[in-house]
Amino acid sequence: MSARVRAPARPGRGDTARRARVLVFLVPLLASLAGGVALAGPPGAVSRLSAKEAADAGHAVTLISHRLASGAAVEVRLPLTAPGVRLLAMARDGSSAALADPYGVDPAALVLARPDGSQARVQMPGLLAAGYAPAGDWLAAIDGRGALWQVDAASGDARALADGPFLGSPLVRPDGSILLLSVSSVEAPFVSQLVQLDPDSGEVEPLASEQLVYAAFPMDDGTIAIAAHEAGTTVVRRISGTRDELIADLGPGATHVAVATNGRIAFVREGRGVFLLDRPGAVARLLAAGGDPAFDGSGSNLIVRQGGSTMVLAPDGSTIARFPGEAVFVACGQECGS
Numbered sequence: 117m118s119a120r121v122r123a124p125a126r127p128g129r130g131d132t133a134r135r136a137r138v139l140v141f142l143v144p145l146l147a148s149l150a151g152g153v154a155l156a157g158p159p160g161a162v163s164r165l166s167a168k169e170a171a172d173a174g175h176a177v178t179l180i181s182h183r184l185a186s187g188a189a190v191e192v193r194l195p196l197t198a199p200g201v202r203l204l205a206m207a208r209d210g211s212s213a214a215l216a217d218p219y220g221v222d223p224a225a226l227v228l229a230r231p232d233g234s235q236a237r238v239q240m241p242g243l244l245a246a247g248y249a250p251a252g253d254w255l256a257a258i259d260g261r262g263a264l265w266q267v268d269a270a271s272g273d274a275r276a277l278a279d280g281p282f283l284g285s286p287l288v289r290p291d292g293s294i295l296l297l298s299v300s301s302v303e304a305p306f307v308s309q310l311v312q313l314d315p316d317s318g319e320v321e322p323l324a325s326e327q328l329v330y331a332a333f334p335m336d337d338g339t340i341a342i343a344a345h346e347a348g349t350t351v352v353r354r355i356s357g358t359r360d361e362l363i364a365d366l367g368p369g370a371t372h373v374a375v376a377t378n379g380r381i382a383f384v385r386e387g388r389g390v391f392l393l394d395r396p397g398a399v400a401r402l403l404a405a406g407g408d409p410a411f412d413g414s415g416s417n418l419i420v421r422q423g424g425s426t427m428v429l430a431p432d433g434s435t436i437a438r439f440p441g442e443a444v445f446v447a448c449g450q451e452c453g454s
Contacts, residue, residue: 162272167233174198175217175237177229181210181446184428185436187412189419191426191443192229201227203442204245205285207252210446212269214255216243221260221302228269236272240265244302247286247294256286256294256315262302264294266315277315283308287332292316295323295332295340310342310355324355333375343373352381363396372408376415380431384409390420392431403433412445419445 170176174197182189190210194201200218207213215227217237226238226246242260248269249255257265257274262281267274277294283305284297294313298320299305310324310332328345335341339356341363350370352363364381366373370391372384381393383400384407391400403409406422417436420427426443428436 161239163237164272165235165237170233170235175227175235176233177201177213177215177227177235178233179210179213179229179231181231182437182439182443184417186414186417188446189428189437189439189443190446191439191441193441203444204243204257205247205255206444206446207248207255207269208250208447209252211252212248213444214246214248214257216246219243224260226257226267226272226274228267228272236270238267238272238274240274244283245285247288249288249292250290256288256296258282258286258296260302262299264296264313278313278318278320284331287334289334297329297332298322310340324353324360326353331373331375334377335375335379336377341375341379343375350383364393366393366400374409374411374418376411377413378415380411380415382409382411382418390418392418394431404429410445413447417445419443 165175174195176195178193180191182191190206192203192213198217202216202219203213204216205214213229215229217225217227221242224240224243226240226243228236240259244258244260246255246257252269254269255267257267259265262283263279264277264282265274266277281299281302282296283299283302287295292315294315296311296313297308298311300307307327308329309322309327310329312321312323324342326342326344329342331343333341339354341352341354343350343352349368350366350373352373352375354361354363366383369385370383374382382390384390389405390403390409392403393400404420404427406420406427408421410419416431418429420429424441426439430436
């Protein structure tokens with residue numbers, strides 16, 4: 117299905133160099149895309165593996181739930197025999213994890229791994245990103261050429277939603293609509309505009325006028341915060357309908373921005389670590405070494421990557437937990453482990 121979207125404004129000549137410098141904010145693997153983008157096609161057969169079958173085939177993915185002092189997290193342990201596997205998304209309740217095997221533009225398996233060790237493997241024409249619906253029953257996945265798919269989390273059945281091209285982690289809203297970045301092309305996203313897609317009609321609606329958005333975050337009050345690049349700096353804005361409010365100017369060189377539902381902001385400065393902004397107008401403070409910050413549902417604690425390990429940190433930078441591999445915050449109750 118071809119999406120219908122208003123074409124974003126074309127960059128002027130004076131914007132070309134600036135836009136080229138911010139490609140790093142949009143897709144970490146742009147260098148690997150230079151060789152070409154895989155042709156998209158219908159997803160192939162779905163294979164379903166028990167925990168033993170996955171282990172015997174060298175595909176085992178282990179999900180380990182951990183109770184924390186506040187909330188919970190799921191640790192993801194990946195097969196050592198498949199170094200190209202990458203975690204794309206986790207269901208909110210920790211019931212399923214979506215992984216790319218391998219990650220990138222070449223044909224890949226979308227792996228839907230479960231806590232019992234079983235998994236479904238959906239053959240896809242490349243995989244760049246995914247995001248679960250709030251209930252965890254389906255997910256939106258972006259293939260190697262930027263096309264969007266809807267995948268049933270239980271069966272693995274997939275259907276094409278829109279040709280795109282899109283980038284960024286799809287954010288599925290409670291009403292089923294999907295927030296994405298509509299880009300000029302996957303190889304060179306000199307324009308990246310936040311849009312909302314209706315999966316039933318394929319209609320795509322631009323939500324912000326900024327032409328270099330690289331992430332969007334839902335807020336407690338129902339508005340959306342966006343991280344965007346503007347005139348040599350990185351900003352966070354709050355959008356609601358036609359309103360567009362500047363929340364924070366993070367300055368040049370701020371990357372990997374995360375915005376909590378309560379408005380707190382974390383970001384990375386290369387070579388320095390993760391900084392935390394407690395409220396608009398406050399001075400950003402260095403929290404810890406590492407990168408890729410992510411907030412829990414309350415906006416209090418953060419996950420920070422340090423090499424191949426994961427740190428769970430309190431707002432004061434103290435360590436709550438450390439995991440040897442990748443871990444993700446989830447919302448779960450008494451069924452979580454210790």
